[in-house]
Amino acid sequence: MNVTCNDRDRIFEDGTLAEWAVLEAHAATCPLCAEELGAWTSLSFAAQELRDYTESPALWPRIERALAEEAERKTLRAESRGWFSFFRNIPLGWQTAAAGAFVLVLTIFAGWFYLHPPRNGQPGDQSLLSSKVLKEVESAETTYVQAIDKLAAEAKPQLDNPATALLANYHEKLLVLDSAIADLRAQAGMNPSNAQLRHQLLAMYQEKQHTLEEVLETKQ
């Protein structure tokens, strides 16, 4: 193997043992390469001056304490997560189903509380009706509606063939009232405990009752 001055940098960067040996032999006859080789190896020697492996007696106890504290914290975190650990072993599908069931139960409870709110010591607050009162209201309403229907049946011949403009107006008014009553009944059906709706419905029925009475009075 033969090396020249041009090979020096390549050997410095990535030379094999054999190449280094040849470069050394070359340096014996080449002052420039000898100086470069000397400087190069001197750097490696000088680097040893930066090697200070003296013991630090306080360092390991400090690290050990920190490691022990970290391990303790890790154990505490694991314990706090332990309660939920059984959940991680359940397949994902079951986890989803369980979460869905939980949401469903929550919804049912929320709905139940919405429909059956706890009494909070305010007897004057009748905006929502309890189930017992609601049944009584619905029962009375049914009887009342039946009575009004009887009145309507009696007034029907006059209204179907109104003899006067007044009767025609009554007919129009009753159609509007029936439409409003149908809307309110639909709303009350969705929200039966709403006392406000019941009041409005009652007012409509009363208006219909008075109108029918007036129609029947015109006959007499």
Add this chain to the structure above:
Amino acid sequence: MGTMGLALPWKARISSMPRERGTRVEPSEHFAGGPSPAVVNALSEDAALAAACRSGDLRAYERLYAMHGARMKNLARNVLGNPIDAEDAVQETFLKVQRSIASFRGQSSFLTWTYRILINTCYDARRSRLRKKEVANDDSEETPRHEPRTPGAHPALRMALERALAKLTQHQRDVFLLYEVEGFRHAEIARMLEMTEAASKNTLFQAKKNLRQMLEPPRSSAAEAR
């Protein structure tokens, strides 16, 4: 060649050591063949140490410290410039190893992985120090400030080298410290610094070339020294 050496600016002169001591050539990188029994033994020790650390055995960490604590601290000190920051970095490295040992998959050696954590911890510490400096409106460039250490055989040479190292790029400095000071192989350095072996060799070459230029005496003083 025995008298040839690195001449320093203040006329001090260090005789070069025999090449075998001064320059390492890594046989494993040049000669074919399977790993030697010593290498196999070291690998199995490394795996055993990793397994013991993973099991949470504090004695395993103590063993790791006994084997590498001083070397780790020396590396951190050379990167950060003072022993207090170096000790903090070593402690933080042990904590990071403990926290993330479960994610260690053995793709590199446990020790290489540990040193990579140490180097990253040193980078973080350096960045944090730089941020603090910026907050304090100090415009001076961030270079490690080297505090006095145990006097060596050539304190003047060490100081000159520290000053010159501070002027190298971060990568050049790290590769030089890992290879020439701590004695790691290029394959290990490549894994620690996430570069190729060829890049590690080239970076070392550039680092030494730059150091050579910085430590080269002016022509006149060089002539006087001769």
